[in-house]
Amino acid sequence: MTDQNFADRLSAAIRAKRTSTCVGIDPLYERLPADISERAGFDDESDNECALDAVREFCRAVIKIVAPLVPVVKINAAFFETYYGPGLEAYFDLVQEARSRGLIVIGDVKRGDVGHSSAAYAQAHLSHPSLRDADELMIPDAITVNPYFGLDGVKPFIDAARRDQKGVFVLVQTSNESAVNIQGAKLADGQTVAQSIARMVHEWSGDDGLIGSCGYSSIGAVVSPRDAASTAVLRSLMPRCFFLVPGFGAQGRDSGDVAPCFNPDGGGAIVTASRSVIYAYEEMKYIELYASEWEKCVERACRDFISAVASATKP
Amino acid sequence: MTDQNFADRLSAAIRAKRTSTCVGIDPLYERLPADISERAGFDDESDNECALDAVREFCRAVIKIVAPLVPVVKINAAFFETYYGPGLEAYFDLVQEARSRGLIVIGDVKRGDVGHSSAAYAQAHLSHPSLRDADELMIPDAITVNPYFGLDGVKPFIDAARRDQKGVFVLVQTSNESAVNIQGAKLADGQTVAQSIARMVHEWSGDDGLIGSCGYSSIGAVVSPRDAASTAVLRSLMPRCFFLVPGFGAQGRDSGDVAPCFNPDGGGAIVTASRSVIYAYEEMKYIELYASEWEKCVERACRDFISAVASATKP
Numbered sequence: 096m097t098d099q100n101f102a103d104r105l106s107a108a109i110r111a112k113r114t115s116t117c118v119g120i121d122p123l124y125e126r127l128p129a130d131i132s133e134r135a136g137f138d139d140e141s142d143n144e145c146a147l148d149a150v151r152e153f154c155r156a157v158i159k160i161v162a163p164l165v166p167v168v169k170i171n172a173a174f175f176e177t178y179y180g181p182g183l184e185a186y187f188d189l190v191q192e193a194r195s196r197g198l199i200v201i202g203d204v205k206r207g208d209v210g211h212s213s214a215a216y217a218q219a220h221l222s223h224p225s226l227r228d229a230d231e232l233m234i235p236d237a238i239t240v241n242p243y244f245g246l247d248g249v250k251p252f253i254d255a256a257r258r259d260q261k262g263v264f265v266l267v268q269t270s271n272e273s274a275v276n277i278q279g280a281k282l283a284d285g286q287t288v289a290q291s292i293a294r295m296v297h298e299w300s301g302d303d304g305l306i307g308s309c310g311y312s313s314i315g316a317v318v319s320p321r322d323a324a325s326t327a328v329l330r331s332l333m334p335r336c337f338f339l340v341p342g343f344g345a346q347g348r349d350s351g352d353v354a355p356c357f358n359p360d361g362g363g364a365i366v367t368a369s370r371s372v373i374y375a376y377e378e379m380k381y382i383e384l385y386a387s388e389w390e391k392c393v394e395r396a397c398r399d400f401i402s403a404v405a406s407a408t409k410p
Numbered sequence: 411m412t413d414q415n416f417a418d419r420l421s422a423a424i425r426a427k428r429t430s431t432c433v434g435i436d437p438l439y440e441r442l443p444a445d446i447s448e449r450a451g452f453d454d455e456s457d458n459e460c461a462l463d464a465v466r467e468f469c470r471a472v473i474k475i476v477a478p479l480v481p482v483v484k485i486n487a488a489f490f491e492t493y494y495g496p497g498l499e500a501y502f503d504l505v506q507e508a509r510s511r512g513l514i515v516i517g518d519v520k521r522g523d524v525g526h527s528s529a530a531y532a533q534a535h536l537s538h539p540s541l542r543d544a545d546e547l548m549i550p551d552a553i554t555v556n557p558y559f560g561l562d563g564v565k566p567f568i569d570a571a572r573r574d575q576k577g578v579f580v581l582v583q584t585s586n587e588s589a590v591n592i593q594g595a596k597l598a599d600g601q602t603v604a605q606s607i608a609r610m611v612h613e614w615s616g617d618d619g620l621i622g623s624c625g626y627s628s629i630g631a632v633v634s635p636r637d638a639a640s641t642a643v644l645r646s647l648m649p650r651c652f653f654l655v656p657g658f659g660a661q662g663r664d665s666g667d668v669a670p671c672f673n674p675d676g677g678g679a680i681v682t683a684s685r686s687v688i689y690a691y692e693e694m695k696y697i698e699l700y701a702s703e704w705e706k707c708v709e710r711a712c713r714d715f716i717s718a719v720a721s722a723t724k725p
Contacts, residue, residue, distance in 0.1 A: 121527065173523055173530035179502055179548075182534070184495025205523050207556065208488055209586040209661075212436065212520075215488035219497070233494075241522065243558045243581060245588030266558060271524040273560030280606060283596040288603060291595060346524075 100307035101237060101262035102315075105337060108166035108199050109365070114401045115357070115408060117167035117201065119341070119369030120157060120189070122150045122174050126374055128389035131156075147178040151185045155192055157373050160394050162196040164401060167365055169201040169339075170235070191233040200235040201339065205266065207241030207248050214251035221252060223259040237262030239317055239339070242292050249299065253314060257304045262313045262337075265296045268329065270319035270342030279321075287325075293332040300336050311335050311363065318356060320348060326355040330363075338364040344371025344400065350407035361408045368400045415622035416552060416577035417630075420652060423481035423514045424680070429716045430672070430723060432482035432516065432654070434684030435472060435504070436489050437465045441689055443704035446471075462493040466500045470507055472688050475709050477511040479716060482680055484516040484654070485550070506548040515550040516654065520581065522556030522563050529566040536567060538574040552577030554632055554654070557607050564614065568629060572619045577628045577652075580611045583644065585634035585657030594636075602640075608647040615651050626650050626678065633671060635663060641670040645678075653679040659686025659715065665722035676723045683715045 109115050124132070124146045135149040158168060170193070175186035186202075193200045206216040220238050223231060240252050242265050252263045268278055268289045278289040286294075293316065300312035307313070315337035320326040330338070338356045342348040343366050356364040375381045375396030376389035385391040424430050439447070439461045450464040473483060485508070490501035501517075508515045521531040535553050538546060555567050557580050567578045583593055583604045593604040601609075608631065615627035622628070630652035635641040645653070653671045657663040658681050671679040690696045690711030691704035700706040 121530075123530075171523075171527055171530075173521075173527040173534070176498070176534035177530050179534065180495045180497075180499025182495075183491070183498045187494055203527075205527075205556075206488075206520070208486075208520050209584060209656075212486055212488040212518075215436075215438075215486075215492050219488070219491035219494065241520075241556050241558055243556055243592060244584055244586055245591040245593070247586050247588040248584075269524060269559055269563075271559055271562050273562040276560040276610070277558060277603070277607065278560070280603065281598040283598055283600075285598075288592070288595065292592065295591070341524075 098260060101256065101260055101313040102311035102337065103307035103309050104236065105167070105199055105262065105365070106307070106309040106311065106362070109362070112164065112166040114165060114404065115362070115365050116165045116401050116404050117169050117339070117365045117367040118157070118161045118165050118372050118397060119169045119171065119203070119367045120154055120373060121171045121369045122154055122373070124150055126377070127153050128376055130387070130389070143178055144181065147181055147185055151188065154189050156390060157393060158189065158193045158196060158198070160390055161372070161397050162193070162198055164394075164397050165198075167199045167201060168193050169203045169367055169369070171203040171369070187233040190235050191230060194232040194236070199237070201264065202235035202238040205239050205241050207244055209244060210247045210251060213244070213248050217251040217255040221255040221259070221261050221263070237264060237315075239264045239266060241266050242295070246295065246299070253299055253302065253305070256313050257302070260313075262315060264315045264317050264337070264339045265292070267293050267296060267316040268318050268321070270346045270348070275321070290328060290332060293329050296336060297333045300333065306335060311337055315339055317341065320352045320356055323355045330355060330358065334358070336363070340364050340366045343404070344368040350403045353404065354407040357408050366404045366407070372396045372400055413575060416571065416575055416628040417626035417652065418622035418624050419551065420482070420514055420577065420680070421622070421624040421626065421677070424677070427479065427481040429480060429719065430677070430680050431480045431716050431719050432484050432680045432682040433472070433476045433480050433687050433712060434484040434486065434518070434656070434682045435469055435688060436486045436684045437469055437688070438489065439465055441692070442468050443691055445702070445704070458493055459496070462496055462500055465493075466503065469504050471705060472708060473504065473508045473511060473513070475705055476687070476712050477508070477513055479709075479712050480513075482514045482516060483508050484518045484682055484684070486518040486684070502548040505550050506545060509547040509551070514552070516579065517550030517553040520554050520556050522559055524559060525562045525566060528559070528563050532566040532570040536570040536574070536576050536578075552579060554579045554581060556581050557610070561610065561614070568614055568617065568620070571628050572617070575628070577630060579630045579632050579652070579654045580607070582608050582611060582631040583633050583636070585661045585663070590636070605643060605647060608644050611651060612648045615648065621650060626652055630654055632656065635667045635671055638670045645670060645673065649673070651678070655679050655681045658719070659683040665718045668719065669722040672723055681719045681722070687711045687715055
């Protein structure tokens with residue numbers, strides 16, 4: 096078990112790789128490279144186990160490709176839960192695989208419930224499992240958490256983060272279109288719901304034992320940029336929170352959009368691309384370069400993503 | 411696969427059992443009855459598998475006890491995820507066990523994400539698994555869903571509900587204390603965030619193919635009552651939604667509190683009690699009656715719960 100603050104570990108990993116990027120792993124069997132799905136060896140279409148094996152093989156390969164390039168991967172539990180219990184097992188296997196390769200791993204689980212249930216989710220997804228027959232590396236370094244329950248629904252995750260030197264990214268502004276209907280709603284005091292949650296996250300992030308020597312807190316926020324002005328407001332409301340920035344690439348955000356997520360010193364954010372990197376072998380511009388060599392497509396797309404984000408953080 | 415609308419099935423189950431109640435299953439190993447945990451046969455404290463077996467045995471017994479009494483059980487995935495993959499497998503086993511006993515089963519998973527991820531969660535937790543090697547009965551009749559992403563994050567669940575005659579309960583007002591900080595925040599137009607979400611849920615609940623012949627929709631809402639006036643507002647905003655009403659018993663709500671969750675005809679709500687029923691053998695009033703016969707304590711507490719709710723629905 097590491098005894099270093101999560102924000103410090105994240106900062107060190109960003110410094111070491113010289114990029115504030117994260118590859119998101121959202122695998123769908125239907126989109127796997129042909130040479131993996133063809134080898135899957137189905138007896139019939141309903142063979143869940145073979146599909147899961149193929150998904151796992153693909154994800155392991157992607158992790159191996161991106162591990163030397165990016166500091167962080169984010170693994171989305173949704174795409175594993177479709178395979179029920181064995182799927183969740185594969186999710187934890189892949190967390191372990193990525194952590195073993197030195198990556199910081201964010202478990203994108205978006206959990207949240209009333210306190211005693213959140214405590215169970217925190218134990219499952221964030222707590223050091225030393226007293227259970229599980230490997231320490233199978234638990235992610237951080238997870239994403241839904242704030243709809245307010246502080247007492249988030250607190251068990253914060254407590255686990257403090258105790259086990261883990262991180263929490265609270266959803267503040269998400270990347271989907273209808274997010275604006277709730278998160279963007281104006282409150283009576285003039286701020287939006289997202290801004291009001293940002294203030295709460297800022298407060299939570301300052302709790303004892305959470306701020307690393309880098310100045311950032313282990314409690315961060317998921318912030319998908321909309322217009323530059325509103326992103327700047329969120330940035331100023333949560334100065335010591337790392338922003339986990341989704342929506343790059345397939346979801347339409349570019350380097351101009353993500354720039355205001357960074358602090359003036361060029362730090363404080365990690366930009367995530369998922370489908371635009373892991374499915375790069377579906378895109379003509381990479382097929383033209385590498386034909387069916389899908390690993391090369393993914394590697395190149397990852398490098399292109401890193402360059403695009405670098406241009407956002409240049410002064 | 412049933413081809414009957416979820417709301418109609420729920421209504422029929424409530425009529426058949428003559429009670430609008432649901433037992434919530436939130437099992438913690440530490441609180442299991444001594445005669446189950448003592449038999450668990452640990453080699454050492456970290457033996458996860460034995461603990462999970464004991465939890466499963468307990469839940470099966472509870473389901474068997476309450477199945478003749480209540481129409482609905484709610485199984486909380488959080489308490490199974492602490493056992494990782496095998497835990498999620500146990501969750502689905504218990505859904506199957508409860509459905510096999512004729513219960514309506516609500517999977518209390520509180521999932522929610524951007525659209526393509528919600529689609530994966532919907533496939534895992536709500537969709538008919540006929541094309542995957544899984545039993546139809548292992549998928550719950552309905553699940554709970556978090557609305558923080560807005561419509562496009564909820565829509566995949568609604569679509570699955572429509573297609574496979576399932577139900578969705580959208581979190582509107584939860585039972586925890588700090589819920590009020592976000593859900594109770596006043597918007598510029600004078601309504602609260604919870605009320606604004608209630609309006610959305612009402613709109614979603616009217617979509618084609620969702621309203622049963624009973625007049626209710628397959629899209630319901632999680633509404634934990636606060637004061638009677640605000641509950642009445644939520645009730646009037648969502649007239650055709652079933653309310654799933656948590657917080658009875660251990661979380662402090664009583665029959666007076668839940669009364670305004672019902673429509674004037676005494677229908678439209680299901681009241682849930684979890685810890686006050688399943689851990690009844692910890693309470694002196696039941697120990698005095700049945701000593702260490704824990705099953706009898708649970709059965710009696712379930713009957714007491716049903717009586718308490720009946721008094722809330724009397725005209």
